[in-house]
Amino acid sequence: MSTPTLPVATPGQTWRTVRTQLRGRGKTLAWAVVGLVAGATAATVTPLLVGRIVDIVTAGGTPGQLGVAALAAAAATGLGAAMTAVGAGRTAVLCESVLGSLRGRLVERVAALSLEQVERAGRGVLLQRTVGDVAVASHVARGALPAFVSSVLTILLTAVGLLALDWRLALAGMLPLPVWLLATRSYLRRSAPQYADERTAEEELTQSLLAGVSGARTIRSLRLEGPHGDDIDRRSRGWATAALTACVTRVRFSLRLNAAELLGLLAVFGMASHLVRTQAVSLGAASAAVLLLLRLFEPVSTLLYLLDEVQAAMAALSRLAGVVALAEPADRGVPKPPRDGGITLRGVGFGYTGQDVLHDVEFTVPPGARVAVVGPSGAGKSTVAGLVTGIRVPGRGAITVGGVPASSLDRRSTGLVTQENHVFSGTLMDNLLLARPDASESALTDALSRVGALTWATALPSGLRTPVGAGGHALSTGRAQQLALARLVLADPLVAVLDEPAAESYGGDRSAMNAAIDAALRGRTGIVIAHHLTEARAADRIVVLDAGRVVEQGTHEELLSAGGLYADLWSSWATANVPAGADDSLVP
Numbered sequence: 001m002s003t004p005t006l007p008v009a010t011p012g013q014t015w016r017t018v019r020t021q022l023r024g025r026g027k028t029l030a031w032a033v034v035g036l037v038a039g040a041t042a043a044t045v046t047p048l049l050v051g052r053i054v055d056i057v058t059a060g061g062t063p064g065q066l067g068v069a070a071l072a073a074a075a076a077t078g079l080g081a082a083m084t085a086v087g088a089g090r091t092a093v094l095c096e097s098v099l100g101s102l103r104g105r106l107v108e109r110v111a112a113l114s115l116e117q118v119e120r121a122g123r124g125v126l127l128q129r130t131v132g133d134v135a136v137a138s139h140v141a142r143g144a145l146p147a148f149v150s151s152v153l154t155i156l157l158t159a160v161g162l163l164a165l166d167w168r169l170a171l172a173g174m175l176p177l178p179v180w181l182l183a184t185r186s187y188l189r190r191s192a193p194q195y196a197d198e199r200t201a202e203e204e205l206t207q208s209l210l211a212g213v214s215g216a217r218t219i220r221s222l223r224l225e226g227p228h229g230d231d232i233d234r235r236s237r238g239w240a241t242a243a244l245t246a247c248v249t250r251v252r253f254s255l256r257l258n259a260a261e262l263l264g265l266l267a268v269f270g271m272a273s274h275l276v277r278t279q280a281v282s283l284g285a286a287s288a289a290v291l292l293l294l295r296l297f298e299p300v301s302t303l304l305y306l307l308d309e310v311q312a313a314m315a316a317l318s319r320l321a322g323v324v325a326l327a328e329p330a331d332r333g334v335p336k337p338p339r340d341g342g343i344t345l346r347g348v349g350f351g352y353t354g355q356d357v358l359h360d361v362e363f364t365v366p367p368g369a370r371v372a373v374v375g376p377s378g379a380g381k382s383t384v385a386g387l388v389t390g391i392r393v394p395g396r397g398a399i400t401v402g403g404v405p406a407s408s409l410d411r412r413s414t415g416l417v418t419q420e421n422h423v424f425s426g427t428l429m430d431n432l433l434l435a436r437p438d439a440s441e442s443a444l445t446d447a448l449s450r451v452g453a454l455t456w457a458t459a460l461p462s463g464l465r466t467p468v469g470a471g472g473h474a475l476s477t478g479r480a481q482q483l484a485l486a487r488l489v490l491a492d493p494l495v496a497v498l499d500e501p502a503a504e505s506y507g508g509d510r511s512a513m514n515a516a517i518d519a520a521l522r523g524r525t526g527i528v529i530a531h532h533l534t535e536a537r538a539a540d541r542i543v544v545l546d547a548g549r550v551v552e553q554g555t556h557e558e559l560l561s562a563g564g565l566y567a568d569l570w571s572s573w574a575t576a577n578v579p580a581g582a583d584d585s586l587v588p
């Protein structure tokens with residue numbers, strides 16, 4: 001059995017989570033119980049009334065007696081159906097609303113997971129929990145659970161009905177009970193871990209399939225199709241084996257139940273004919289007993305069929321509750337607002353998988369200043385961005401913003417714009433409002449205008465109301481970046497950290513890109529991860545990273561005259577970007 005990468009709640013924890021959600025929903029719960037109990041009671045009374053009709057007919061009763069009994073049987077059937085509908089409806093409403101608020105808490109918890117937890121869990125696992133498990137639980141909540149509860153009640157009340165007719169008939173009818181109980185107990189014991197295994201195997205398969213889709217290019221370029229295909233094959237087989245194991249257990253259970261039904265039917269027929277022959281019970285009572293038993297098969301098979309789904313839903317629910325119960329990372333503490341936008345890094349070390357990628361990094365950014373972080377690929381620039389914005393926590397040393405440790409900083413005081421900017425499904429306006437939900441339309445257009453995005457935004461088919469993101473108008477990488485910058489302007493944090501976009505995102509127009517960055521950083525402390533050295537030149541100070549260490553820092557001019565790594569980087573940059581013979585101060 002493989003270990004899931006996100007916690008799965010114990011039955012006790014799951015029940016506590018559900019119970020918390022049931023608070024304040026007492027009235028719906030009461031209606032659900034009353035409806036289902038009344039429905040099941042009426043369903044048991046009907047065969048007893050049919051038995052009564054048989055007795056009236058065999059005893060040569062009057063048409064009046066017959067009419068009353070027939071009317072009572074019809075009324076019980078109608079009332080039973082109506083109360084079952086009320087109970088099923090209320091149960092579905094109750095389950096949906098509990099699940100709805102559970103889903104809300106789940107999404108909150110997933111959004112609050114630390115980056116390390118998200119990376120450890122993997123996107124496939126998170127997707128399976130937030131979409132797959134919720135769908136399984138919600139499917140059962142909508143239909144299966146009311147039918148399940150109703151079946152359990154019908155079975156119990158049938159036993160009571162048989163007992164009301166004659167204890168010997170009840171005894172014969174109860175003959176299959178030990179077989180049912182033993183079969184069910186062994187089924188539940190086996191199938192619970194089998195369902196959990198099946199869902200975990202499915203989670204792993206989703207993870208692998210997702211990796212194949214999002215990493216398709218890398219897989220193709222490194223010719224990893226074979227090994228990746230083998231991995232998917234292995235996981236598919238793992239899933240199929242888990243599903244088949246659960247299926248075999250189900251079929252065995254079904255066979256045992258059928259055998260038990262046959263046993264019960266033979267016993268009741270035998271006992272009823274014996275009791276009628278010895279005149280211990282009336283023909284009507286014997287007919288009612290047989291009818292009750294026949295009516296029992298449907299709820300029993302419903303129970304069997306739904307036990308499966310309810311078990312799968314319980315497995316899904318315990319996985320949802322596992323995420324909901326996740327505690328906030330202890331080191332985050334109560335978020336605090338910074339005194340100002342000044343940033344200080346002291347002796348910072350950090351490693352992703354044990355091995356450090358940053359060593360003893362130290363630099364400061366005065367409030368309102370702009371610092372460019374430059375260095376070769378893999379030097380640790382993006383890691384610094386994640387640490388300053390509190391997304392990652394340093395392994396050693398300290399990072400403070402306005403006197404507050406970055407990890408316990410009020411998230412609204414820093415903003416990070418990376419090279420990958422997600423466009424959410426919704427209108428362009430919805431995407432902007434995420435940063436400041438109460439912003440007026442003129443504030444939105446101002447923000448767009450500051451980052452040079454207003455012209456294209458207003459030219460969209462429905463302007464700011466144009467649907468974008470998945471299923472909507474597709475935005476280029478450059479436009480998505482401008483949208484992220486406009487969101488930053490709207491959120492108005494004290495500190496902004498920008499991973500500078502590729503100039504190609506702006507159709508190669510570096511001056512447009514620089515103007516958008518300038519506008520987004522105006523009035524706040526800024527750290528720019530500069531891939532284009534013109535952006536570094538415009539900064540108040542430049543920090544040069546190499547292999548996770550700060551090797552130089554100073555202004556553009558100071559670093560050029562120092563003749564170190566920055567001077568080398570600048571010279572290769574200028575050679576590649578300035579026409580021969582031109583003054584490199586003209587580099588765009």
Ligand SMILES: Nc1ncnc2c1ncn2[C@@H]1O[C@H](COP(=O)(O)OP(=O)(O)OP(=O)(O)O)[C@@H](O)[C@H]1O
Nearest residue numbers: 119352353357375376377378379380381382383384
């Ligand atoms: N999520 C991660 N898990 C493991 N290692 C990582 C992760 N992200 C980055 N690294 C490693 O950490 C080191 C620093 O990476 P980082 O992305 O911070 O460098 P960078 O200077 O921003 O590089 P680039 O300019 O190519 O974006 C690299 O060796 C990289 O492979």
